[in-house]
Amino acid sequence: MKKRIAVLKKEYCNPVGCGDYLCVKLCPMNRAGKECIVKGEDSKPQINEIICTGCGICPNRCPFHAISIINLPSELNQEPIHRFGPNGFALYSLPTPIFGKVVGIVGVNGIGKSTAIKILAGELKPNFGRDESASYDELIEFFKGTEAQKFFEKVKAGEIKVGYKPQAVDQIPKIFEGTVKELLQKADEKNMFEEIAKKLDLVRVIDRDVKHLSGGELQRVAIAATVLKKANLYIFDEPTSYLDIKQRIKLSKFIQELADEETAVLVIEHDLIILDHMTDLTHIMYGLEGVYGIVSMPRTTRVGINMYLDGYIKEENIRFRDHRIKFDTQPIEREESDIVMSSWSSVEKKLGNFSLKAEPGEVKKRDVIGILGENGIGKTSFVRILSKEIEPDSGEINEKIKIAYKPQHLKGGDELVSVVLQTAIQKFENQLIIPLGIKPLLFKKLNQLSGGELQRVSIAQCLSQDADLFLLDEPSAYLDVEQRLRVSKIMADLMEVSGKSCLVVDHDLLFIDYLSKKLIVFDGEPAISGVVKGPFSMEDGMNLFLNDLNITMRRDEESSRPRVNKLDSRKDREQKSGNKLYYV
Numbered sequence: 001m002k003k004r005i006a007v008l009k010k011e012y013c014n015p016v017g018c019g020d021y022l023c024v025k026l027c028p029m030n031r032a033g034k035e036c037i038v039k040g041e042d043s044k045p046q047i048n049e050i051i052c053t054g055c056g057i058c059p060n061r062c063p064f065h066a067i068s069i070i071n072l073p074s075e076l077n078q079e080p081i082h083r084f085g086p087n088g089f090a091l092y093s094l095p096t097p098i099f100g101k102v103v104g105i106v107g108v109n110g111i112g113k114s115t116a117i118k119i120l121a122g123e124l125k126p127n128f129g130r131d132e133s134a135s136y137d138e139l140i141e142f143f144k145g146t147e148a149q150k151f152f153e154k155v156k157a158g159e160i161k162v163g164y165k166p167q168a169v170d171q172i173p174k175i176f177e178g179t180v181k182e183l184l185q186k187a188d189e190k191n192m193f194e195e196i197a198k199k200l201d202l203v204r205v206i207d208r209d210v211k212h213l214s215g216g217e218l219q220r221v222a223i224a225a226t227v228l229k230k231a232n233l234y235i236f237d238e239p240t241s242y243l244d245i246k247q248r249i250k251l252s253k254f255i256q257e258l259a260d261e262e263t264a265v266l267v268i269e270h271d272l273i274i275l276d277h278m279t280d281l282t283h284i285m286y287g288l289e290g291v292y293g294i295v296s297m298p299r300t301t302r303v304g305i306n307m308y309l310d311g312y313i314k315e316e317n318i319r320f321r322d323h324r325i326k327f328d329t330q331p332i333e334r335e336e337s338d339i340v341m342s343s344w345s346s347v348e349k350k351l352g353n354f355s356l357k358a359e360p361g362e363v364k365k366r367d368v369i370g371i372l373g374e375n376g377i378g379k380t381s382f383v384r385i386l387s388k389e390i391e392p393d394s395g396e397i398n399e400k401i402k403i404a405y406k407p408q409h410l411k412g413g414d415e416l417v418s419v420v421l422q423t424a425i426q427k428f429e430n431q432l433i434i435p436l437g438i439k440p441l442l443f444k445k446l447n448q449l450s451g452g453e454l455q456r457v458s459i460a461q462c463l464s465q466d467a468d469l470f471l472l473d474e475p476s477a478y479l480d481v482e483q484r485l486r487v488s489k490i491m492a493d494l495m496e497v498s499g500k501s502c503l504v505v506d507h508d509l510l511f512i513d514y515l516s517k518k519l520i521v522f523d524g525e526p527a528i529s530g531v532v533k534g535p536f537s538m539e540d541g542m543n544l545f546l547n548d549l550n551i552t553m554r555r556d557e558e559s560s561r562p563r564v565n566k567l568d569s570r571k572d573r574e575q576k577s578g579n580k581l582y583y584v
């Protein structure tokens with residue numbers, strides 16, 4: 001018999017709006033006299049998974065996309081570890097912390113990564129899909145013979161103490177008032193706050209009020225506060241958001257150094273290049289957003305990421321995506337337009353103590369240009385100069401163009417998504433609303449959206465504006481790997497069809513590599529000076545950028561995805577001596 005689950009997203013369900021329990025009226029089993037969907041005590045429908053035949057009528061007809069009826073992979077022969085009530089989200093299995101190792105988790109958003117982490121952190125007692133919580137003995141029995149068994153034996157004996165860095169670091173100023181020093185001193189159980197602040201480059205901002213920190217600074221403060229806790233399991237949920245590439249590489253080393261015989265580290269990360277660099281083993285999590293999630297066995301990270309891109313887990317014989325994610329071994333050659341959209345001569349601008357210089361350059365029609373550089377090096381100021389919002393001190397911008405801008409930090413509000421995205425709904429349903437998965441969000445308010453949902457809405461809002469040049473600042477933040485790659489494709493297709501151009505500032509190198517035809521590279525010293533160079537071809541731009549980072553990259557033999565070479569490895573030395581830091 002097929003294993004079927006029925007999940008109702010209660011926050012989407014609106015029994016009055018759909019015409020008085022449309023699903024209850026339409027269900028053929030109900031019509032045949034059975035009680036397959038009934039009105040529950042909370043006034044929301046309840047679906048009996050045993051009676052339901054999976055005919056597909058209710059999920060297709062519910063106008064609010066509230067119902068999912070899913071046939072689980074037949075190979076999945078286990079009960080859920082946890083279920084949020086009847087017709088609630090179901091999580092199958094758990095990631096395994098391993099002492100001495102950094103274990104990564106990769107997967108799409110909304111498939112239970114946070115739930116899994118809460119269970120491991122002891123914040124949520126799993127229930128095996130029943131009404132009551134399970135005992136630790138049951139968990140130990142469930143995982144018998146695996147690393148997880150050892151872990152839960154320690155949990156039962158009270159020997160696990162967890163340090164947890166949550167995803168949403170933007171919330172810190174809402175829950176803590178005071179300076180960075182005060183926050184770190186409060187968290188400091190190891191008496192090491194000065195040393196950790198130094199390692200995470202926080203000394204410069206140590207006396208600053210947390211209210212006045214940038215996203216990247218907040219991220220590093222949150223990481224510092226986590227590791228200052230005396231713990232033997234550290235969990236980092238998306239530790240690289242808002243960090244630039246230099247900081248990401250540095251953080252990888254910092255996190256690797258935490259793992260020892262007595263300490264396990266778990267990391268959820270969507271930047272695949274960094275996940276690859278930072279972790280020893282990786283779990284794939286797959287499933288359906290808000291409906292169910294399955295955790296695979298851990299594999300070495302190289303194999304795990306390749307399987308994830310493949311969409312197929314060979315040993316478990318499970319295909320969780322109907323297509324492979326492919327990477328081109330060479331940048332795609334596309335015909336370049338002769339029409340210049342925007343151009344600038346040698347430009348200079350002083351902004352307080354910061355000075356910005358740009359070498360002459362131009363953006364052509366249909367260009368999709370990635371912008372790489374450290375935080376605080378003048379990327380946003382340069383774009384404001386391009387849009388003629390700021391006058392340069394010397395040099396000039398030759399064309400007057402309309403610019404649409406998506407900022408790095410997104411603001412929620414009281415407005416409905418459908419109101420904010422009116423133009424996108426009218427003109428770009430197929431190009432933006434459907435591929436970005438925004439339809440189910442239309443009747444939500446902006447402040448009810450998760451970070452990833454708000455990001456997708458902001459991208460749609462920016463790209464639907466009447467503009468010549470689109471500038472997107474960190475569109476990858478809070479998006480999972482698949483969403484990042486989908487956004488790349490949406491932008492490239494839209495520019496190709498509309499003849500417009502776009503500039504994308506981002507720190508996920510794989511995303512930039514996948515998306516861009518050209519690169520602008522920012523050189524200089526954060527908060528002191530910035531020099532804008534380019535646009536270059538991908539190869540020249542990457543060579544320049546990687547040279548500054550002192551890293552080299554190769555393509556994985558199997559999946560062709562970019563990987564960072566180990567410093568001083570044979571490949572690293574060979575590539576450096578041939579000045580081919582990338583694309584070999």
Ligand code: SF4
Nearest residue numbers: 013014018021023062
């Ligand atoms: Fe109506 Fe959909 Fe809710 Fe059923 S699930 S009551 S069709 S809104």
Ligand code: SF4
Nearest residue numbers: 027052053055056058
């Ligand atoms: Fe009824 Fe199940 Fe069909 Fe929905 S999918 S209409 S619950 S039989």
